Amino acid sequence: MYTLLSGLYKYMFQKDEYCILILGLDNAGKTTFLEQSKTRFHKNYKGMSLSKITTTVGLNIGTVDVGKARLMFWDLGGQEELQSLWDKYYAECHGVIYVIDSTDEERLSESKRAFEKMVTSEALDGVPILVLANKQDVETCLSIPDIKTAFSDCTSKIGRRDCLTQACSALTG
Known part of the structure; x- marks a missing residue:
């Protein structure tokens, strides 16, 4: 019984x-972006002070419930040394959000190379991609x-x- x-119970209340x-x-x-998303979708979540956010070493995880779905966001560090670890997470993902700093024209070609490497991975074949052109408030x-x-050319x-491809400002929402 x-x-x-x-x-x-699991059938009725479990989220995909x-x-x-x-x-x-x-x-x-x-x-x-992750912190702002969590504050938007969690009514009681105060969030981390945006001024205290530093460079991610490794990974940050955030969970957001939307209807009957649970979205688990994995924010991976973007330093060159850490980019070699990105492909270890590809097999588990259902979507990719690729964030570009729209104010950093000097590193745009570096961002493009990282995007190109990511998008050509067979593990991500067919996985939808959202490209966020961040810092559009500048x-x-x-x-x-x-x-x-x-x-x-990508x-x-x-x-x-x-x-x-979508314009956004992670700071202002």
């Missing part, structure tokens, strides 16, 4: 879990068309998967 009731990787170079705003930032132009590597 317990097994039957336990199974019914999806793992979303948050990738991008260091200082792109990945952790700020006047001197690159526009979405500028970023799309810089990443244009288009063929994206293939037939869903991909969207």
Whole structure:
């Protein structure tokens, strides 16, 4: 009887879990984006002070419930040494959010190389990608068309998967 009731409870209240990787170079705003997302979807979550967010060494994990789905965000460090570990997480993910610092034109080519390496991984074949052009609240930032132009030769590597480029400001929401 317990097994039957336990199974019914799990069936009724269990949420489908999806793992979303948050990738991008260091200082792109990945952790700020994650913290702001958690405060938006958790009514009682106060969040970390945005001024105290530092470079991620390793990984930050955040969980957000949306309807009957549970999204588990894995914010991976973006330093060059840590990028070699990204592919260890690909097999488990259902989606990728790639964050670009729109104000750092000097590192745009480095970001493009990291994106290219990520998008050509067979483990991510068919996995949808959201590209966030972060820091759009800064006047001197690159526009979405500028970023799309810089990443244009990656288009063929994206293939037939869903991909969207979106402007955002992790600080202001």
